[in-house]
Every structure is written in C-alpha cells, then in structure tokens.
Amino acid sequence: xxxxxxxxxxxxxxxxxxxxxxxxxxxxxxxxxxxxxxxxxxxxxxxxxxxxxxxxxxxxxxxxxxxxxxxxxxxxxxxxxxxxxxxxxxxxxxxxxxxxxxxxxxxxxxxxxxxxxxxxxxxxxxxxxxxxxxxxxxxxxxxxxxxxxxxxxxxxxxxxxxxxxxxxxxxxxxxxxxxxxxxxxxxxxxxxxxxxxxxxxxxxxxxxxxxxxxxxxxxxxxxxxxxxxxxxxxxxxxxxxxxxxxxxxxxxxxxxxxxxx
Amino acid sequence: xxxxxxxxxxxxxxxxxxxxxxxxxxxxxxxxxxxxxxxxxxxxxxxxxxxxxxxxxxxxxxxxxxxxxxxxxxxxxxxxxxxxxxxxxxxxxxxxxxxxxxxxxxxxxxxxxxxxxxxxxxxxxxxxxxxxxxxxxxxxxxxxxxxxxxxxxxxxxxxxxxxxxxxxxxxxxxxxxxxxxxxxxxxxxxxxxxxxxxxxxxxxx
Numbered sequence: 488x489x490x491x492x493x494x495x496x497x498x499x500x501x502x503x504x505x506x507x508x509x510x511x512x513x514x515x516x517x518x519x520x521x522x523x524x525x526x527x528x529x530x531x532x533x534x535x536x537x538x539x540x541x542x543x544x545x546x547x548x549x550x551x552x553x554x555x556x557x558x559x560x561x562x563x564x565x566x567x568x569x570x571x572x573x574x575x576x577x578x579x580x581x582x583x584x585x586x587x588x589x590x591x592x593x594x595x596x597x598x599x600x601x602x603x604x605x606x607x608x609x610x611x612x613x614x615x616x617x618x619x620x621x622x623x624x625x626x627x628x629x630x631x632x633x634x635x636x637x638x639x640x641x642x643x644x645x646x647x648x649x650x651x652x653x654x655x656x657x658x659x660x661x662x663x664x665x666x667x668x669x670x671x672x673x674x675x676x677x678x679x680x681x682x683x684x685x686x687x688x689x690x691x692x693x694x695x696x697x698x699x700x701x702x703x704x705x706x707x708x709x710x711x712x713x714x715x716x717x718x719x720x721x722x723x724x725x726x727x728x729x730x731x732x733x734x735x736x737x738x739x740x741x742x743x744x745x746x747x748x
Numbered sequence: 749x750x751x752x753x754x755x756x757x758x759x760x761x762x763x764x765x766x767x768x769x770x771x772x773x774x775x776x777x778x779x780x781x782x783x784x785x786x787x788x789x790x791x792x793x794x795x796x797x798x799x800x801x802x803x804x805x806x807x808x809x810x811x812x813x814x815x816x817x818x819x820x821x822x823x824x825x826x827x828x829x830x831x832x833x834x835x836x837x838x839x840x841x842x843x844x845x846x847x848x849x850x851x852x853x854x855x856x857x858x859x860x861x862x863x864x865x866x867x868x869x870x871x872x873x874x875x876x877x878x879x880x881x882x883x884x885x886x887x888x889x890x891x892x893x894x895x896x897x898x899x900x901x902x903x904x905x906x907x908x909x910x911x912x913x914x915x916x917x918x919x920x921x922x923x924x925x926x927x928x929x930x931x932x933x934x935x936x937x938x939x940x941x942x943x944x945x946x947x948x949x950x951x952x953x
Contacts, residue, residue: 489916492871530940532872558765563895563938583761585897585938608795610868610897657868688870710871
C-alpha cells in the first residue's frame with residue numbers, strides 16, 4: 488500500500504540552513520549538506536529544499552549548491568527557489584533532482600507549469616502555494632502570498648491550486664504562513680478544503696510540532712504528504728538545534744494508527 | 749563497466765551517485781561510441797513516453813543498444829519510463845516501444861480500480877517480489893519499500909516475466925525480468941538501502 492510521505496523541509500538562506508517563524512526571523516540551524524547526510528542515515532521519505540533568497544533577490548537558482556545537494560541525497564529531492572523557466576527546471580533535473588518547485592513565477596504565469604511539464608514531465612513539477620489567513624475586521628478566508636509573504640495576491644488559494652493543477656503541476660504543496668514555525672499543528676480546515684478539490688498528490692507544510700500532529704493530518708486526510716521544518720530541526724521547548732526524524736518503526740506505527748478507521 | 753544511457757531524458761546523475769557509493773565503475777554514455785565496453789546497461793527515463801522514445805530514436809544509440817542487448821545479451825535495466833520503453837507501446841503515446849519485453853503500458857486513469865486515486869502514484873510503496881527473481885536474490889527481507897512516481901504502468905504479456913508487483917488500486921507489474929532484460933517502475937536510485945541492494949544485485953547478476 489502507498490504510504491503517506493513524511494517530508495523534512497529545509498530552508499536555504501545565505502548559503503546556510505535556517506528555520507523561520509511566520510516567514511520571518513531566520514534562525515541558523517546548520518549546513519545543508521550535513522543535514523542531507525543525516526536525513527540519508529535516517530532514511531527520510533523525501534526531502535524538500537527551498538532557497539528563500541532567490542525569488543526575493545531575483546536571482547537564478549544556485550546550481551552549484553543544487554548539484555552538491557543532489558549528489559549527496561539518497562532520497563527523492565524536491566528543489567524550489569528562483570526557478571522561472573523550463574530550461575532551468577530541466578537543468579535542475581539533470582543535476583539529479585526529482586522534482587522542481589515553483590511558486591511566484593507560476594502564479595504570475597501558470598503556463599510556466601505547462602512548459603516545465605513538457606520539459607521534465609508533469610510528475611516532476613511541483614507548485615508551492617504560500618497561504619495566509621486574511622486579517623482585518625471583516626476578513627474571511629485565505630489569501631495567497633509570495634516573496635516570503637511580502638507580496639499579497641488578491642486570489643483565492645484553492646482556485647489557484649486547481650488552476651495550477653490543470654496547467655501542469657504534478658503535486659501541490661500548501662504552505663501555511665501563519666503556522667510556520669509555530670509547532671502547534673497543521674491548519675486542518677484549510678488542508679481538507681484543498682484536498683477535496685485536487686486530484687494530484689498534495690503536501691502540507693506549516694505547523695507540525697510533534698509526530699502526533701503528522702498523525703492527525705494523515706488521519707484526517709489519508710495518504711498525503713506531511714512536511715515539516717521545525718519538527719525535524721529542533722528539539723525541546725528552547726528550540727535547540729537537533730536534526731531528527733522518526734525511526735522506521737515509529738513511522739510505520741504512526742501511519743498504521745492514523746490510517747486505521 | 750556500467751553505462752547509464754543518456755539520451756537527454758532522466759536522472760543520470762542519481763545512478764552515477766549510487767554506483768559510486770557501491771564502488772562500481774559506471775559512466776554516462778550519450779553517443780554510440782561511448783557504449784563500447786559496457787558490461788551492464790541502465791536505461792533511465794522520465795516524462796512522456798513518446799518524448800522519451802523520440803529522444804532515444806534521435807540519439808543514434810538505439811541500433812547499438814539493440815545489438816548489445818539482443819545480439820550480445822548485455823544485461824540491461826530500464827527504470828521508470830525506461831522500463832515502459834521496453835514494452836511494445838504505451839497508452840500515453842503513439843510511438844512503438846523497444847519491444848524487448850512483450851507487454852503494453854497502461855494508464856491508471858483508464859482502470860476503474862485506480863481511476864479515482866490521486867495521480868501520479870507518488871511516494872513509497874511496497875514491492876512483492878516473486879520467488880526466484882534474481883534482482884531480489886540477495887539482501888531483501890519482508891516488504892521492501894521503493895519510491896514510485898508515475899501515472900502509467902507496465903502490463904507484461906507473459907506472466908513469467910513478472911518479477912515483482914505493487915498495489916495502487918490494482919496489482920500492477922512493478923518489476924519485470926525476461927532473461928537478462930529487466931525493468932523497474934520504481935526508482936531504485938532514490939530508494940535508500942532497498943534500491944541500492946536491487947542495483948547491487950543487478951550488477952552482480
């Protein structure tokens with residue numbers, strides 16, 4: 488049977504790994520290559536690496552870093568950050584990366600996903616949507632943001648997710664800005680809403696603080712991707728840096744319990 | 749020496765990385781001459797079936813590969829779309845496959861048992877190897893886990909060619925072996941110790 492995917496998400500900022508809170512206050516947590524080695528040892532299901540500088544600075548992906556990460560990574564790797572063309576996606580896949588994620592560029596131009604799918608195949612095209620609860624007195628629902636939540640788009644995230652799926656995305660990642668680094672559980676309401684309308688695999692990121700939180704997401708939504716940053720790089724309430732990941736036995740138990748109905 | 753066939757489609761580097769870790773001599777081959785001296789072949793592939801077939805046909809390497817595999821019986825493993833290319837053809841496209849392993853490639857979306865499931869079939873799933881399969885002859889315990897990423901699957905014509913199945917709505921042929929010709933739908937190059945063991949077994953065949 489297909490298992491839910493439990494995915495560490497690593498953020499690259501100025502060449503190092505960081506963890507943010509609400510997309511702010513990047514805290515240095517270590518060296519990217521070293522982290523990949525540790526996740527290899529722990530046999531993580533998959534790894535997501537997002538360069539949070541590239542789109543904001545308008546720079547190209549750091550192909551040298553991607554090559555190093557891919558050479559080290561023994562599990563499927565998804566890279567995102569600064570990708571704006573199908574050629575860049577093809578180059579990244581050729582470096583040994585399974586999936587290429589885009590966010591800002593695809594929201595402006597969904598046809599980018601179509602071009603990427605033609606170049607590397609739909610299965611390797613991932614759309615990441617950064618989603619935030621609307622704030623304000625009468626505000627309802629969610630809004631879509633990009634550029635580390637500095638840019639707000641007047642678009643409904645769920646509608647956009649469906650559009651990006653139609654355009655060529657083989658996977659959609661929903662990243663909750665409000666829950667980023669909070670470690671108090673996923674936004675299950677948003678997650679179930681998104682899951683209902685999509686046919687491609689969906690991965691949720693933002694909010695997981697314990698294995699129980701992953702279990703809750705899987706119990707509610709079934710076989711989905713459960714991604715987390717803080718959970719896999721911090722230990723304890725003082726957020727001491729310690730790269731960690733459930734053991735195969737813990738993972739098996741977690742999925743078995745969550746999928747029991 | 750192992751040649752990973754580079755016809756412009758697929759994750760060549762990931763295979764080279766694994767072989768390097770295994771201490772096995774392997775290199776990328778992107779033209780007929782570069783295939784010389786290969787004792788094993790890896791045929792990767794991702795994306796659309798016709799796109800992959802077209803690129804292989806255009807690469808100039810196909811006649812040489814057929815000579816090596818069909819004439820000189822050099823062992824080969826096709827991976828993902830590279831496995832699907834071993835068939836006669838695919839529901840995904842119009843072009844003929846290599847037809848090295850009799851069979852057709854089917855769409856999960858065309859089968860009632862799998863049509864309603866998320867597509868692509870993405871993530872870790874269990875392989876059920878058939879006893880006697882050489883690719884699983886060493887180092888496998890119960891329930892080996894492999895990473896999958898595909899929307900089409902191989903349907904072997906001759907059931908004796910099926911080396912392992914996996915389940916996604918239906919049981920499908922996830923690994924085929926016909927003599928020295930092998931096909932693996934999942935990604936051994938990204939499947940931790942299970943994948944390394946499978947590639948090691950292929951090397952040591």
